[in-house]
Amino acid sequence: MPADHIAPPAHPFDSAIALAPAGTHLFNGATSPAYWNMIGPFGGLTAAMALQAVLQHPQLLGEPISLTVNFAGPVAQGPITARARPARTNRSTQHWWVELLQTGADGTEQVSTTATVVTAARRPTWGASDTPMPAVPAPETLARSDRSGTPVAWLARYEVRAIQGDIPQRWDGQAADDSLSRWWLRDDPPRPLDFASLTAMADVFFPRVWLKRASRVPVGTVSMTVYFHADGAQLTGCGSGHLLAEARALNFRHGFFDQTGLLWNTQGQLLCSTHQIVYYKE
Amino acid sequence: MPADHIAPPAHPFDSAIALAPAGTHLFNGATSPAYWNMIGPFGGLTAAMALQAVLQHPQLLGEPISLTVNFAGPVAQGPITARARPARTNRSTQHWWVELLQTGADGTEQVSTTATVVTAARRPTWGASDTPMPAVPAPETLARSDRSGTPVAWLARYEVRAIQGDIPQRWDGQAADDSLSRWWLRDDPPRPLDFASLTAMADVFFPRVWLKRASRVPVGTVSMTVYFHADGAQLTGCGSGHLLAEARALNFRHGFFDQTGLLWNTQGQLLCSTHQIVYYKE
Numbered sequence: 001m002p003a004d005h006i007a008p009p010a011h012p013f014d015s016a017i018a019l020a021p022a023g024t025h026l027f028n029g030a031t032s033p034a035y036w037n038m039i040g041p042f043g044g045l046t047a048a049m050a051l052q053a054v055l056q057h058p059q060l061l062g063e064p065i066s067l068t069v070n071f072a073g074p075v076a077q078g079p080i081t082a083r084a085r086p087a088r089t090n091r092s093t094q095h096w097w098v099e100l101l102q103t104g105a106d107g108t109e110q111v112s113t114t115a116t117v118v119t120a121a122r123r124p125t126w127g128a129s130d131t132p133m134p135a136v137p138a139p140e141t142l143a144r145s146d147r148s149g150t151p152v153a154w155l156a157r158y159e160v161r162a163i164q165g166d167i168p169q170r171w172d173g174q175a176a177d178d179s180l181s182r183w184w185l186r187d188d189p190p191r192p193l194d195f196a197s198l199t200a201m202a203d204v205f206f207p208r209v210w211l212k213r214a215s216r217v218p219v220g221t222v223s224m225t226v227y228f229h230a231d232g233a234q235l236t237g238c239g240s241g242h243l244l245a246e247a248r249a250l251n252f253r254h255g256f257f258d259q260t261g262l263l264w265n266t267q268g269q270l271l272c273s274t275h276q277i278v279y280y281k282e
Numbered sequence: 283m284p285a286d287h288i289a290p291p292a293h294p295f296d297s298a299i300a301l302a303p304a305g306t307h308l309f310n311g312a313t314s315p316a317y318w319n320m321i322g323p324f325g326g327l328t329a330a331m332a333l334q335a336v337l338q339h340p341q342l343l344g345e346p347i348s349l350t351v352n353f354a355g356p357v358a359q360g361p362i363t364a365r366a367r368p369a370r371t372n373r374s375t376q377h378w379w380v381e382l383l384q385t386g387a388d389g390t391e392q393v394s395t396t397a398t399v400v401t402a403a404r405r406p407t408w409g410a411s412d413t414p415m416p417a418v419p420a421p422e423t424l425a426r427s428d429r430s431g432t433p434v435a436w437l438a439r440y441e442v443r444a445i446q447g448d449i450p451q452r453w454d455g456q457a458a459d460d461s462l463s464r465w466w467l468r469d470d471p472p473r474p475l476d477f478a479s480l481t482a483m484a485d486v487f488f489p490r491v492w493l494k495r496a497s498r499v500p501v502g503t504v505s506m507t508v509y510f511h512a513d514g515a516q517l518t519g520c521g522s523g524h525l526l527a528e529a530r531a532l533n534f535r536h537g538f539f540d541q542t543g544l545l546w547n548t549q550g551q552l553l554c555s556t557h558q559i560v561y562y563k564e
């Protein structure tokens with residue numbers, strides 16, 4: 001067989017979010033070592049898997065408009081069942097419930113993740129942006145950020161070129177003035193952009209409380225929302241190019257902080273906005 | 283009976299979100315003329331009712347941290363059933379599914395609203411804010427905004443004193459430079475602040491696309507999220523004072539725009555951040 005007929009190995013992201021139909025509203029997947037965080041999967045990967053269940057559902061109408069993922073409990077290494085059900089289907093919009101389930105050590109089914117997704121048909125309309133892309137140096141002019149100091153697997157799956165707000169080099173407890181990070185970002189190895197990978201990239205920022213305090217206090221995202229502004233064609237048009245991604249915190253109090261983020265393509269089009277609330281200790 | 287033993291009439295907000303237990307995970311309520319919008323209830327009231335089902339649930343643990351409400355379909359005048367179920371209960375956090383249900387004209391049960399809520403025990407920690415309250419004139423120095431030009435019932439339930447970005451006085455299609463509104467806001471009649479009323483207030487802004495375009499195109503909120511930074515004691519401490527509320531749009535494209543908002547008390551403490559994505563026509 002000629003070499004060009006041998007299928008290339010799947011991108012690790014595609015392997016990690018792969019779901020096999022397993023009955024009405026059900027899909028089977030599994031955690032992936034390539035996107036492992038400290039004690040569970042990278043949250044962005046979990047969010048992408050929840051969305052993927054909707055994208056693969058035979059009753060899907062339209063494309064994703066919004067996604068909210070709630071990280072309800074720990075995800076253990078091993079099989080995951082995704083259940084995606086339409087809660088309501090209208091003429092041009094559809095509302096989804098999604099759960100990620102695992103069988104606990106005691107044999108009972110546990111909900112690790114809950115999510116809601118809205119999909120809809122998009123139509124051309126008047127448009128405008130009140131969040132122009134900031135003027136920043138081109139990705140080629142910036143060095144790739146060194147993430148070897150935090151040796152968790154999923155960090156190697158993203159190429160980050162930080163403009164500002166890279167992960168602190170010294171954990172000296174000195175409070176930062178702000179909590180803004182601005183990075184060029186793409187999959188490593190590069191991969192054509194789609195809704196699932198954009199969702200994962202919306203969670204790629206290290207915790208704002210680490211930047212603000214220069215201290216690695218324990219953290220965990222509680223809930224994350226993505227509003228999609230791009231349609232599938234626009235994402236396809238981005239290819240495997242860099243995205244400009246920024247995030248900043250809004251408020252830290254009583255163990256929870258929130259952050260807001262924006263991701264643009266190199267043409268300066270806003271692809272999504274994203275928000276999350278995160279638990280922190282101490 | 284002495285006059286001070288006669289119970290005062292309930293505040294219209296309390297009447298509007300009132301839910302009566304109706305079985306396991308179920309509560310009965312109804313739409314309220316006092317918070318009626320053009321063709322359905324004010325969305326903030328619907329969001330508050332979804333939260334209220336969790337707040338009244340006998341298994342509730344902790345206080346609200348985040349709420350996402352998806353407006354899945356129209357809400358008709360009449361009875362509403364709220365179903366609130368814990369999806370997962372951990373040691374100090376709890377994840378909820380909520381649905382608002384109505385019986386359709388054909389006798390079938392319809393989901394009008396889906397929501398997820400996270401509740402948790404809050405503990406004192408280090409804290410900071412990256413969203414200080416802007417310097418604005420005191421509410422007493424500003425005139426109350428005239429909303430008589432849009433005669434829908436719920437507008438009369440809020441006292442708005444606009445600093446900037448009030449509802450356009452002329453619908454002349456002249457695009458505005460930005461989409462920022464800043465208002466002092468409180469219930470009318472005044473009512474002590476709580477989680478439900480703060481949730482409703484997070485949806486009090488007229489559509490950003492109306493401000494941006496000075497044109498009343500058809501709109502409808504698709505999904506709305508509130509991240510609570512205040513605990514119950516802090517909300518109680520606000521009494522019935524004004525809140526400073528601001529909102530701005532991020533991006534408008536292909537029939538959907540998103541907005542982000544912040545609400546502070548008069549002491550400058552951020553009480554919540556809120557985000558939503560809204561459908562618009564044309």
